[in-house]
Amino acid sequence: MDNGYQQTASRLHAFNRYEIKYFVDEMKVPELRRELAARMDSDPHSPHGGYPVTSLYYDTADLRFYWEKIEGLKFRRKVRMRLYGDPAECTDGTPVQVEIKQRVNRVTQKRRIALPYARARRWLDGREDIECDASQRPFVHEVSALVGNLDLRPIVTTGYLREAFVGRDADLGLRVTIDHKVHGRDRDFHFASGAKNRFIIPPKLAIVELKANERVPYWATDLTARLDMSVVRVSKYCQSVQAFGLAPRSRLGSPELILPAGSDTGVPDDLLRTTPVSTH
Template identity: 65%
Template sequence: MPPDRPGGGEPSDSDRPPPPGSLAPGRSDDHAGHALRAPSRLHAFNRYEIKYLMPSTAVPELRRELARRLDVDSHGVGGGYGVWSVYYDTRDLRFYWEKIEGLRFRRKLRVRHYGDRSTVDDDSTVFVEIKQRVNRVTQKRRVALPYHLARELCDRRVMVPHEPGQQAFLEEVLDLLCRLDLRPVAMTGYQREAFIGRGAEAGLRVTVDHRVRGRDRDFHLGADAENRLIVPARLAVVELKANERVPYWLTDLAADLSMSVVRISKYCQSVEAFGRVPRSVFHVSDDDPAGAPAPAAARSEA
Protein backbone atom coordinates (compact mmCIF):
# COMPACT_ATOMS: atom_id res chain seq x y z
CA MET A 1 0.00 0.00 0.00
CA PRO A 2 1.60 3.29 -1.09
CA PRO A 3 1.92 6.40 1.06
CA ASP A 4 -0.90 8.90 1.04
CA ARG A 5 0.83 11.52 -1.05
CA PRO A 6 2.27 11.38 -4.58
CA GLY A 7 6.03 11.30 -4.74
CA GLY A 8 6.17 9.40 -1.44
CA GLY A 9 8.29 6.44 -0.51
CA GLU A 10 7.94 2.71 -0.68
CA PRO A 11 8.02 -0.22 1.70
CA SER A 12 11.22 -0.21 3.69
CA ASP A 13 12.78 -1.11 7.00
CA SER A 14 13.17 0.94 10.13
CA ASP A 15 16.25 1.25 12.26
CA ARG A 16 15.89 -0.28 15.67
CA PRO A 17 16.86 1.83 18.69
CA PRO A 18 19.52 0.56 21.06
CA PRO A 19 18.60 -2.26 23.43
CA PRO A 20 17.19 -1.17 26.77
CA GLY A 21 19.95 -0.22 29.17
CA SER A 22 22.56 0.47 26.50
CA LEU A 23 21.90 4.21 26.54
CA ALA A 24 20.17 6.71 28.76
CA PRO A 25 17.26 5.18 30.64
CA GLY A 26 13.91 6.35 29.38
CA ARG A 27 10.21 5.97 29.64
CA SER A 28 8.37 2.75 29.01
CA ASP A 29 5.46 4.42 27.22
CA ASP A 30 6.99 4.26 23.75
CA HIS A 31 6.80 0.47 23.47
CA ALA A 32 3.84 0.66 21.10
CA GLY A 33 5.78 2.98 18.84
CA HIS A 34 8.39 0.32 18.26
CA ALA A 35 7.18 -3.25 18.45
CA LEU A 36 10.73 -4.51 18.05
CA ARG A 37 11.98 -2.93 21.26
CA ALA A 38 12.32 -6.22 23.17
CA PRO A 39 14.99 -8.73 22.13
CA SER A 40 13.86 -11.73 20.13
CA ARG A 41 15.50 -14.61 18.32
CA LEU A 42 15.04 -13.13 14.87
CA HIS A 43 13.70 -9.75 13.82
CA ALA A 44 12.06 -9.47 10.39
CA PHE A 45 10.12 -6.42 9.28
CA ASN A 46 9.47 -3.91 6.52
CA ARG A 47 8.12 -0.38 6.36
CA TYR A 48 7.31 2.38 3.94
CA GLU A 49 10.02 5.01 3.89
CA ILE A 50 10.61 8.48 2.47
CA LYS A 51 14.03 10.12 2.72
CA TYR A 52 14.77 13.85 2.71
CA LEU A 53 17.74 16.17 2.95
CA MET A 54 17.40 19.42 4.82
CA PRO A 55 19.75 22.13 6.13
CA SER A 56 20.82 21.45 9.70
CA THR A 57 19.80 25.02 10.53
CA ALA A 58 16.16 24.04 9.84
CA VAL A 59 16.23 20.99 12.12
CA PRO A 60 15.18 22.91 15.28
CA GLU A 61 11.93 23.95 13.60
CA LEU A 62 11.32 20.39 12.41
CA ARG A 63 12.08 19.10 15.91
CA ARG A 64 9.57 21.49 17.48
CA GLU A 65 6.83 20.46 15.06
CA LEU A 66 7.51 16.75 15.51
CA ALA A 67 7.48 17.11 19.31
CA ARG A 68 3.93 18.47 19.08
CA ARG A 69 2.61 15.29 17.45
CA LEU A 70 5.09 12.53 18.31
CA ASP A 71 6.99 11.18 21.31
CA VAL A 72 10.76 11.38 21.58
CA ASP A 73 12.29 7.91 21.48
CA SER A 74 13.26 7.21 25.08
CA HIS A 75 16.59 5.72 23.96
CA GLY A 76 17.57 8.99 22.32
CA VAL A 77 16.90 11.52 25.05
CA GLY A 78 19.60 14.12 25.61
CA GLY A 79 20.83 14.48 22.04
CA GLY A 80 20.11 11.15 20.41
CA TYR A 81 22.35 8.12 20.00
CA GLY A 82 25.09 6.88 17.70
CA VAL A 83 24.50 4.38 14.91
CA TRP A 84 27.59 2.60 13.54
CA SER A 85 27.55 0.05 10.73
CA VAL A 86 30.15 -2.06 8.91
CA TYR A 87 29.05 -3.04 5.39
CA TYR A 88 30.21 -6.16 3.57
CA ASP A 89 30.51 -6.42 -0.20
CA THR A 90 32.35 -8.25 -2.96
CA ARG A 91 35.68 -7.21 -4.48
CA ASP A 92 33.83 -5.61 -7.39
CA LEU A 93 31.21 -3.99 -5.11
CA ARG A 94 28.27 -6.04 -6.31
CA PHE A 95 25.89 -4.78 -3.63
CA TYR A 96 26.86 -1.16 -4.32
CA TRP A 97 26.13 -1.49 -8.05
CA GLU A 98 22.86 -3.33 -7.44
CA LYS A 99 21.71 -0.35 -5.38
CA ILE A 100 22.90 2.25 -7.89
CA GLU A 101 21.29 0.39 -10.78
CA GLY A 102 18.04 -0.06 -8.86
CA LEU A 103 17.74 -3.83 -9.31
CA ARG A 104 14.35 -5.20 -8.33
CA PHE A 105 15.99 -7.80 -6.11
CA ARG A 106 19.05 -6.87 -4.09
CA ARG A 107 20.61 -7.53 -0.71
CA LYS A 108 23.33 -6.21 1.54
CA LEU A 109 24.94 -7.46 4.71
CA ARG A 110 26.05 -5.32 7.64
CA VAL A 111 26.96 -5.44 11.33
CA ARG A 112 25.45 -2.59 13.35
CA HIS A 113 25.96 -1.12 16.82
CA TYR A 114 23.79 1.45 18.59
CA GLY A 115 25.37 3.79 21.11
CA ASP A 116 28.83 5.09 21.92
CA ARG A 117 31.44 3.34 19.76
CA SER A 118 34.17 4.10 22.32
CA THR A 119 32.50 1.60 24.66
CA VAL A 120 32.38 -1.29 22.17
CA ASP A 121 34.10 -4.47 23.37
CA ASP A 122 33.83 -8.19 22.66
CA ASP A 123 30.67 -8.54 24.74
CA SER A 124 28.81 -5.52 23.31
CA THR A 125 25.52 -6.34 21.62
CA VAL A 126 25.55 -5.82 17.87
CA PHE A 127 23.17 -6.82 15.09
CA VAL A 128 24.01 -8.92 12.05
CA GLU A 129 21.57 -7.80 9.38
CA ILE A 130 20.52 -8.67 5.87
CA LYS A 131 18.65 -5.84 4.22
CA GLN A 132 16.96 -6.85 1.00
CA ARG A 133 14.55 -5.58 -1.59
CA VAL A 134 12.11 -7.69 -3.60
CA ASN A 135 10.27 -5.59 -6.17
CA ARG A 136 8.91 -2.66 -4.12
CA VAL A 137 9.18 -4.29 -0.71
CA THR A 138 12.32 -3.73 1.34
CA GLN A 139 12.80 -5.94 4.37
CA LYS A 140 15.34 -6.21 7.15
CA ARG A 141 16.16 -9.40 9.03
CA ARG A 142 18.66 -9.57 11.85
CA VAL A 143 19.89 -11.29 14.98
CA ALA A 144 21.55 -9.82 18.05
CA LEU A 145 24.94 -11.29 18.95
CA PRO A 146 27.88 -10.41 21.19
CA TYR A 147 30.40 -8.57 19.03
CA HIS A 148 33.04 -11.32 19.24
CA LEU A 149 30.55 -13.85 17.84
CA ALA A 150 29.47 -11.47 15.06
CA ARG A 151 33.13 -11.16 14.01
CA GLU A 152 33.58 -14.94 14.13
CA LEU A 153 30.58 -15.31 11.86
CA CYS A 154 31.23 -12.51 9.38
CA ASP A 155 35.04 -12.27 9.33
CA ARG A 156 36.14 -15.85 10.05
CA ARG A 157 33.05 -17.34 8.35
CA VAL A 158 32.29 -19.97 10.95
CA MET A 159 28.98 -20.91 12.54
CA VAL A 160 28.64 -19.52 16.05
CA PRO A 161 26.58 -20.58 19.08
CA HIS A 162 23.04 -19.36 18.68
CA GLU A 163 19.52 -19.57 20.02
CA PRO A 164 16.79 -21.79 18.56
CA GLY A 165 15.20 -20.10 15.57
CA GLN A 166 18.39 -18.39 14.39
CA GLN A 167 19.95 -21.31 12.51
CA ALA A 168 18.42 -20.70 9.08
CA PHE A 169 19.26 -17.01 9.10
CA LEU A 170 22.85 -17.57 10.21
CA GLU A 171 23.25 -20.21 7.49
CA GLU A 172 22.03 -17.67 4.95
CA VAL A 173 24.58 -15.14 6.22
CA LEU A 174 27.35 -17.72 5.93
CA ASP A 175 26.24 -18.68 2.44
CA LEU A 176 26.42 -15.04 1.31
CA LEU A 177 29.83 -14.55 2.92
CA CYS A 178 31.37 -17.69 1.45
CA ARG A 179 29.66 -17.88 -1.94
CA LEU A 180 30.26 -14.21 -2.78
CA ASP A 181 33.55 -13.88 -0.86
CA LEU A 182 32.27 -10.88 1.08
CA ARG A 183 34.55 -8.69 3.16
CA PRO A 184 34.24 -5.38 5.04
CA VAL A 185 34.20 -2.50 2.56
CA ALA A 186 32.89 0.61 4.30
CA MET A 187 31.79 1.90 7.67
CA THR A 188 29.21 4.58 8.41
CA GLY A 189 28.27 6.42 11.58
CA TYR A 190 25.97 9.24 12.57
CA GLN A 191 24.09 10.76 15.47
CA ARG A 192 20.39 9.97 15.36
CA GLU A 193 17.34 11.66 16.84
CA ALA A 194 14.17 9.58 16.70
CA PHE A 195 10.49 10.34 17.17
CA ILE A 196 7.73 7.74 17.41
CA GLY A 197 3.99 7.87 16.82
CA ARG A 198 1.32 7.20 19.38
CA GLY A 199 -2.30 6.12 19.29
CA ALA A 200 -3.48 5.66 15.72
CA GLU A 201 0.01 6.52 14.50
CA ALA A 202 1.79 3.96 16.68
CA GLY A 203 3.69 2.53 13.71
CA LEU A 204 5.10 5.89 12.64
CA ARG A 205 8.77 6.71 13.14
CA VAL A 206 10.79 9.77 12.09
CA THR A 207 14.58 9.83 12.33
CA VAL A 208 16.96 12.74 11.88
CA ASP A 209 20.60 11.81 11.23
CA HIS A 210 23.37 14.35 11.82
CA ARG A 211 27.07 14.38 10.93
CA VAL A 212 26.98 11.36 8.63
CA ARG A 213 30.51 10.00 8.54
CA GLY A 214 32.37 7.01 7.17
CA ARG A 215 35.70 5.32 6.65
CA ASP A 216 37.21 2.70 4.36
CA ARG A 217 39.54 0.90 6.80
CA ASP A 218 39.93 -0.02 10.48
CA PHE A 219 36.59 -1.80 10.50
CA HIS A 220 36.46 -2.74 14.18
CA LEU A 221 33.39 -0.94 15.49
CA GLY A 222 35.28 0.30 18.53
CA ALA A 223 38.44 1.40 16.72
CA ASP A 224 39.79 4.85 17.56
CA ALA A 225 40.04 5.67 13.86
CA GLU A 226 39.48 8.81 11.83
CA ASN A 227 36.14 9.21 10.06
CA ARG A 228 35.34 11.53 7.17
CA LEU A 229 32.09 13.36 6.56
CA ILE A 230 30.29 11.64 3.69
CA VAL A 231 27.32 14.04 3.77
CA PRO A 232 28.11 17.72 4.38
CA ALA A 233 27.75 18.64 8.05
CA ARG A 234 25.33 21.41 7.09
CA LEU A 235 22.82 18.78 5.90
CA ALA A 236 20.74 16.30 7.88
CA VAL A 237 19.15 13.12 6.53
CA VAL A 238 15.50 12.78 7.57
CA GLU A 239 13.55 9.54 7.15
CA LEU A 240 9.81 9.08 7.52
CA LYS A 241 8.87 5.46 8.22
CA ALA A 242 5.43 3.94 8.59
CA ASN A 243 3.88 0.49 8.64
CA GLU A 244 1.21 1.45 6.12
CA ARG A 245 0.82 5.15 5.28
CA VAL A 246 2.80 8.28 5.96
CA PRO A 247 0.18 10.74 7.29
CA TYR A 248 -0.73 13.87 5.37
CA TRP A 249 0.32 16.21 8.15
CA LEU A 250 3.86 14.86 7.99
CA THR A 251 4.30 15.14 4.23
CA ASP A 252 2.70 18.60 4.40
CA LEU A 253 5.24 19.56 7.08
CA ALA A 254 8.08 18.36 4.86
CA ALA A 255 6.74 20.50 2.01
CA ASP A 256 6.34 23.54 4.28
CA LEU A 257 9.98 23.21 5.35
CA SER A 258 11.14 22.80 1.72
CA MET A 259 12.68 19.44 2.44
CA SER A 260 14.07 17.73 -0.67
CA VAL A 261 13.06 14.12 -1.37
CA VAL A 262 16.20 12.19 -2.25
CA ARG A 263 17.37 8.74 -3.13
CA ILE A 264 20.39 8.35 -0.89
CA SER A 265 22.28 5.40 0.54
CA LYS A 266 24.73 6.04 3.36
CA TYR A 267 26.67 2.95 2.29
CA CYS A 268 26.95 4.22 -1.29
CA GLN A 269 27.93 7.66 -0.01
CA SER A 270 30.81 6.09 1.93
CA VAL A 271 32.00 3.97 -1.01
CA GLU A 272 32.01 7.03 -3.29
CA ALA A 273 33.54 9.41 -0.76
CA PHE A 274 36.68 7.29 -0.57
CA GLY A 275 37.12 6.99 -4.33
CA ARG A 276 36.22 3.33 -4.70
CA VAL A 277 33.97 4.26 -7.64
CA PRO A 278 33.12 7.45 -9.55
CA ARG A 279 30.49 9.49 -7.76
CA SER A 280 26.97 8.77 -8.97
CA VAL A 281 24.25 11.32 -9.71
CA PHE A 282 22.84 10.40 -6.30
CA HIS A 283 25.94 11.48 -4.37
CA VAL A 284 25.58 14.47 -2.06
CA SER A 285 28.62 16.56 -2.94
CA ASP A 286 30.42 18.84 -0.50
CA ASP A 287 29.94 21.75 -2.87
CA ASP A 288 26.15 21.36 -3.03
CA PRO A 289 24.54 24.43 -1.42
CA ALA A 290 22.65 23.57 1.74
CA GLY A 291 19.10 22.64 0.93
CA ALA A 292 19.66 22.60 -2.82
CA PRO A 293 17.16 20.44 -4.72
CA ALA A 294 18.37 16.98 -5.55
CA PRO A 295 19.00 16.07 -9.23
CA ALA A 296 15.82 15.22 -11.08
CA ALA A 297 16.94 11.61 -11.42
CA ALA A 298 17.25 11.36 -7.67
CA ARG A 299 13.74 12.41 -6.74
CA SER A 300 12.30 8.97 -6.13
CA GLU A 301 13.02 6.44 -3.45
CA ALA A 302 14.55 3.12 -4.30
Protein backbone atom coordinates (compact mmCIF):
# COMPACT_ATOMS: atom_id res chain seq x y z
CA MET A 1 0.00 0.00 0.00
CA ASP A 2 1.28 3.43 -0.98
CA ASN A 3 2.44 5.36 2.07
CA GLY A 4 0.40 8.28 0.78
CA TYR A 5 -2.68 6.80 2.45
CA GLN A 6 -0.97 6.74 5.80
CA GLN A 7 0.50 10.22 5.38
CA THR A 8 -2.92 11.60 4.56
CA ALA A 9 -4.45 9.92 7.59
CA SER A 10 -1.70 11.31 9.82
CA ARG A 11 -2.23 14.86 8.60
CA LEU A 12 -5.96 14.51 9.26
CA HIS A 13 -5.22 13.93 12.90
CA ALA A 14 -8.24 15.93 14.08
CA PHE A 15 -11.10 17.46 12.15
CA ASN A 16 -14.79 18.32 12.31
CA ARG A 17 -17.23 17.66 9.50
CA TYR A 18 -20.85 17.42 8.62
CA GLU A 19 -21.56 13.98 7.14
CA ILE A 20 -24.64 13.05 5.13
CA LYS A 21 -25.13 9.45 4.00
CA TYR A 22 -27.09 8.00 1.10
CA PHE A 23 -27.71 4.65 -0.51
CA VAL A 24 -27.30 4.39 -4.27
CA ASP A 25 -28.06 1.47 -6.54
CA GLU A 26 -24.81 0.17 -8.03
CA MET A 27 -26.40 0.48 -11.48
CA LYS A 28 -26.45 4.27 -10.98
CA VAL A 29 -22.86 4.56 -9.75
CA PRO A 30 -21.35 5.15 -13.24
CA GLU A 31 -23.61 8.18 -13.72
CA LEU A 32 -22.85 9.42 -10.23
CA ARG A 33 -19.13 8.99 -10.85
CA ARG A 34 -19.30 10.97 -14.10
CA GLU A 35 -21.22 13.81 -12.45
CA LEU A 36 -18.78 13.99 -9.54
CA ALA A 37 -15.74 13.90 -11.83
CA ALA A 38 -17.10 16.91 -13.74
CA ARG A 39 -17.04 19.06 -10.59
CA MET A 40 -14.52 17.39 -8.30
CA ASP A 41 -11.07 15.80 -8.43
CA SER A 42 -10.26 12.21 -7.60
CA ASP A 43 -8.52 11.93 -4.26
CA PRO A 44 -4.81 11.87 -5.20
CA HIS A 45 -4.32 8.85 -2.93
CA SER A 46 -7.30 6.95 -4.36
CA PRO A 47 -6.27 4.65 -7.22
CA HIS A 48 -8.56 3.83 -10.12
CA GLY A 49 -11.23 1.51 -8.83
CA GLY A 50 -10.83 2.61 -5.22
CA TYR A 51 -8.94 1.27 -2.21
CA PRO A 52 -9.85 -1.17 0.60
CA VAL A 53 -10.75 0.14 4.05
CA THR A 54 -11.07 -2.22 7.02
CA SER A 55 -12.10 -1.17 10.52
CA LEU A 56 -12.14 -3.08 13.81
CA TYR A 57 -14.65 -1.66 16.28
CA TYR A 58 -14.29 -1.81 20.05
CA ASP A 59 -17.23 -1.70 22.46
CA THR A 60 -18.34 -2.81 25.92
CA ALA A 61 -19.77 -6.24 26.70
CA ASP A 62 -23.27 -4.72 26.64
CA LEU A 63 -22.58 -2.71 23.45
CA ARG A 64 -22.73 0.74 24.98
CA PHE A 65 -21.51 2.55 21.86
CA TYR A 66 -23.93 0.60 19.68
CA TRP A 67 -26.93 1.60 21.82
CA GLU A 68 -25.82 5.22 21.99
CA LYS A 69 -26.08 5.30 18.20
CA ILE A 70 -29.39 3.43 18.05
CA GLU A 71 -30.92 5.70 20.68
CA GLY A 72 -29.69 8.79 18.84
CA LEU A 73 -27.71 10.40 21.66
CA LYS A 74 -26.62 13.89 20.67
CA PHE A 75 -23.14 13.14 22.02
CA ARG A 76 -21.80 9.70 21.23
CA ARG A 77 -18.49 8.16 20.26
CA LYS A 78 -16.79 4.96 19.23
CA VAL A 79 -13.27 3.57 19.21
CA ARG A 80 -11.88 1.77 16.19
CA MET A 81 -8.68 0.63 14.53
CA ARG A 82 -8.59 1.30 10.79
CA LEU A 83 -6.44 -0.13 7.99
CA TYR A 84 -6.09 1.49 4.58
CA GLY A 85 -5.05 -1.10 2.03
CA ASP A 86 -5.33 -4.81 1.36
CA PRO A 87 -5.94 -6.58 4.71
CA ALA A 88 -4.24 -9.72 3.37
CA GLU A 89 -0.99 -7.74 3.24
CA CYS A 90 -1.22 -6.42 6.80
CA THR A 91 1.86 -7.26 8.92
CA ASP A 92 2.99 -6.25 12.40
CA GLY A 93 4.73 -3.22 10.93
CA THR A 94 1.86 -2.00 8.74
CA PRO A 95 0.62 1.47 9.79
CA VAL A 96 -2.95 1.56 11.11
CA GLN A 97 -5.04 4.33 12.61
CA VAL A 98 -6.40 4.25 16.15
CA GLU A 99 -9.34 6.59 16.14
CA ILE A 100 -12.09 8.09 18.25
CA LYS A 101 -15.02 9.10 16.10
CA GLN A 102 -17.63 11.11 17.92
CA ARG A 103 -20.81 12.94 17.10
CA VAL A 104 -21.77 16.23 18.72
CA ASN A 105 -25.26 17.15 17.53
CA ARG A 106 -24.85 17.06 13.72
CA VAL A 107 -21.08 17.53 13.66
CA THR A 108 -18.76 14.55 13.27
CA GLN A 109 -15.38 14.84 14.96
CA LYS A 110 -12.43 12.51 14.41
CA ARG A 111 -9.14 12.26 16.24
CA ARG A 112 -6.55 9.63 15.46
CA ILE A 113 -2.92 8.64 15.42
CA ALA A 114 -0.97 6.26 13.22
CA LEU A 115 0.86 3.30 14.78
CA PRO A 116 2.40 0.03 13.59
CA TYR A 117 -0.25 -2.69 13.72
CA ALA A 118 1.46 -4.81 16.39
CA ARG A 119 1.90 -1.80 18.64
CA ALA A 120 -1.75 -0.76 18.21
CA ARG A 121 -2.90 -4.27 19.15
CA ARG A 122 -0.72 -4.33 22.26
CA TRP A 123 -2.23 -1.00 23.26
CA LEU A 124 -5.90 -1.76 22.65
CA ASP A 125 -5.98 -5.54 23.21
CA GLY A 126 -3.08 -5.98 25.62
CA ARG A 127 -3.71 -2.77 27.62
CA GLU A 128 -0.03 -1.84 27.30
CA ASP A 129 1.00 1.79 27.66
CA ILE A 130 2.53 3.40 24.59
CA GLU A 131 4.98 6.23 24.19
CA CYS A 132 3.86 9.23 22.20
CA ASP A 133 4.63 12.86 21.47
CA ALA A 134 3.46 15.42 24.00
CA SER A 135 0.89 16.71 21.49
CA GLN A 136 -0.66 13.23 21.27
CA ARG A 137 -0.67 12.50 24.99
CA PRO A 138 -4.21 13.78 25.79
CA PHE A 139 -5.66 11.63 23.00
CA VAL A 140 -3.67 8.56 24.03
CA HIS A 141 -4.75 8.99 27.65
CA GLU A 142 -8.39 9.34 26.56
CA VAL A 143 -8.25 6.13 24.52
CA SER A 144 -6.48 4.27 27.32
CA ALA A 145 -9.09 5.46 29.82
CA LEU A 146 -11.97 4.34 27.59
CA VAL A 147 -10.39 0.95 26.95
CA GLY A 148 -9.52 0.38 30.59
CA ASN A 149 -12.49 1.90 32.41
CA LEU A 150 -15.12 0.48 30.05
CA ASP A 151 -13.26 -2.80 29.41
CA LEU A 152 -13.54 -2.36 25.65
CA ARG A 153 -12.99 -5.37 23.44
CA PRO A 154 -13.15 -6.13 19.69
CA ILE A 155 -16.75 -6.65 18.57
CA VAL A 156 -16.95 -6.66 14.76
CA THR A 157 -15.09 -5.55 11.66
CA THR A 158 -16.37 -3.70 8.63
CA GLY A 159 -14.74 -3.50 5.21
CA TYR A 160 -15.44 -2.03 1.81
CA LEU A 161 -13.88 -0.69 -1.37
CA ARG A 162 -13.86 3.11 -1.32
CA GLU A 163 -13.74 5.66 -4.13
CA ALA A 164 -13.03 9.21 -3.00
CA PHE A 165 -13.50 12.63 -4.58
CA VAL A 166 -12.32 15.99 -3.23
CA GLY A 167 -13.71 19.43 -3.96
CA ARG A 168 -11.93 22.15 -5.88
CA ASP A 169 -12.29 25.92 -6.23
CA ALA A 170 -15.37 27.02 -4.25
CA ASP A 171 -15.89 23.45 -3.05
CA LEU A 172 -12.62 23.05 -1.18
CA GLY A 173 -13.38 21.08 1.96
CA LEU A 174 -16.03 18.97 0.26
CA ARG A 175 -15.34 15.24 0.11
CA VAL A 176 -17.54 12.55 -1.41
CA THR A 177 -16.93 8.84 -0.92
CA ILE A 178 -18.58 5.82 -2.53
CA ASP A 179 -18.27 2.58 -0.55
CA HIS A 180 -18.89 -0.71 -2.37
CA LYS A 181 -19.48 -4.29 -1.15
CA VAL A 182 -19.79 -3.40 2.52
CA HIS A 183 -19.03 -6.51 4.57
CA GLY A 184 -17.92 -7.56 8.03
CA ARG A 185 -17.30 -10.38 10.50
CA ASP A 186 -17.61 -11.02 14.23
CA ARG A 187 -14.52 -13.18 14.90
CA ASP A 188 -10.93 -13.81 13.75
CA PHE A 189 -10.19 -10.11 14.10
CA HIS A 190 -6.61 -10.07 12.81
CA PHE A 191 -6.79 -8.02 9.63
CA ALA A 192 -4.86 -10.65 7.65
CA SER A 193 -6.66 -13.68 9.11
CA GLY A 194 -8.38 -14.48 5.81
CA ALA A 195 -11.57 -15.28 7.72
CA LYS A 196 -14.87 -15.33 5.89
CA ASN A 197 -16.87 -12.10 5.76
CA ARG A 198 -20.57 -11.50 5.24
CA PHE A 199 -22.28 -8.68 3.38
CA ILE A 200 -23.84 -6.35 5.95
CA ILE A 201 -25.42 -4.13 3.28
CA PRO A 202 -27.01 -5.71 0.18
CA PRO A 203 -24.21 -5.71 -2.44
CA LYS A 204 -26.52 -4.08 -4.99
CA LEU A 205 -26.25 -0.92 -2.87
CA ALA A 206 -23.30 1.39 -2.30
CA ILE A 207 -23.06 3.91 0.54
CA VAL A 208 -22.34 7.47 -0.52
CA GLU A 209 -21.17 10.04 2.02
CA LEU A 210 -21.07 13.80 1.51
CA LYS A 211 -18.63 15.36 3.96
CA ALA A 212 -18.35 19.11 4.28
CA ASN A 213 -16.56 21.46 6.65
CA GLU A 214 -19.42 23.96 6.67
CA ARG A 215 -22.07 23.67 3.98
CA VAL A 216 -23.01 21.11 1.35
CA PRO A 217 -23.25 22.76 -2.11
CA TYR A 218 -26.69 22.76 -3.63
CA TRP A 219 -25.50 21.04 -6.82
CA ALA A 220 -24.47 18.01 -4.75
CA THR A 221 -27.84 17.53 -3.08
CA ASP A 222 -29.57 18.23 -6.39
CA LEU A 223 -27.51 15.42 -7.91
CA THR A 224 -28.52 13.00 -5.15
CA ALA A 225 -32.16 13.91 -5.69
CA ARG A 226 -31.95 13.30 -9.45
CA LEU A 227 -30.50 9.86 -8.75
CA ASP A 228 -33.19 9.12 -6.13
CA MET A 229 -30.63 9.03 -3.34
CA SER A 230 -32.52 10.05 -0.21
CA VAL A 231 -30.73 10.53 3.09
CA VAL A 232 -30.34 7.43 5.27
CA ARG A 233 -29.18 7.07 8.85
CA VAL A 234 -27.00 4.04 8.56
CA SER A 235 -24.04 3.00 10.67
CA LYS A 236 -21.68 0.38 9.27
CA TYR A 237 -20.80 -0.61 12.81
CA CYS A 238 -24.44 -1.08 13.80
CA GLN A 239 -25.15 -2.99 10.59
CA SER A 240 -22.34 -5.40 11.38
CA VAL A 241 -23.50 -5.87 14.97
CA GLN A 242 -27.00 -6.66 13.73
CA ALA A 243 -25.87 -8.87 10.85
CA PHE A 244 -24.29 -11.28 13.32
CA GLY A 245 -27.17 -11.29 15.79
CA LEU A 246 -25.22 -9.48 18.52
CA ALA A 247 -28.13 -7.08 19.13
CA PRO A 248 -31.76 -6.80 17.98
CA ARG A 249 -32.38 -5.18 14.64
CA SER A 250 -33.69 -1.64 14.83
CA ARG A 251 -35.58 0.66 12.51
CA LEU A 252 -32.83 3.25 12.92
CA GLY A 253 -30.03 0.75 12.55
CA SER A 254 -31.18 -1.23 9.55
CA PRO A 255 -32.80 0.98 6.91
CA GLU A 256 -30.97 -0.70 4.05
CA LEU A 257 -33.78 -3.15 3.32
CA ILE A 258 -35.90 -0.46 1.66
CA LEU A 259 -34.57 2.30 -0.55
CA PRO A 260 -36.18 5.60 0.48
CA ALA A 261 -38.74 6.79 -2.07
CA GLY A 262 -39.14 10.28 -3.45
CA SER A 263 -36.73 12.97 -4.54
CA ASP A 264 -36.58 14.96 -1.29
CA THR A 265 -32.95 15.11 -0.20
CA GLY A 266 -33.87 15.34 3.46
CA VAL A 267 -30.86 17.57 4.12
CA PRO A 268 -31.48 20.30 6.74
CA ASP A 269 -31.60 23.76 5.15
CA ASP A 270 -28.75 25.04 7.29
CA LEU A 271 -26.39 22.48 5.75
CA LEU A 272 -27.14 23.57 2.19
CA ARG A 273 -24.99 26.07 0.35
CA THR A 274 -27.08 27.56 -2.45
CA THR A 275 -24.46 29.88 -3.94
CA PRO A 276 -23.91 28.90 -7.59
CA VAL A 277 -20.60 27.20 -8.16
CA SER A 278 -18.61 27.37 -11.39
CA THR A 279 -17.56 24.06 -12.90
CA HIS A 280 -14.54 25.63 -14.57
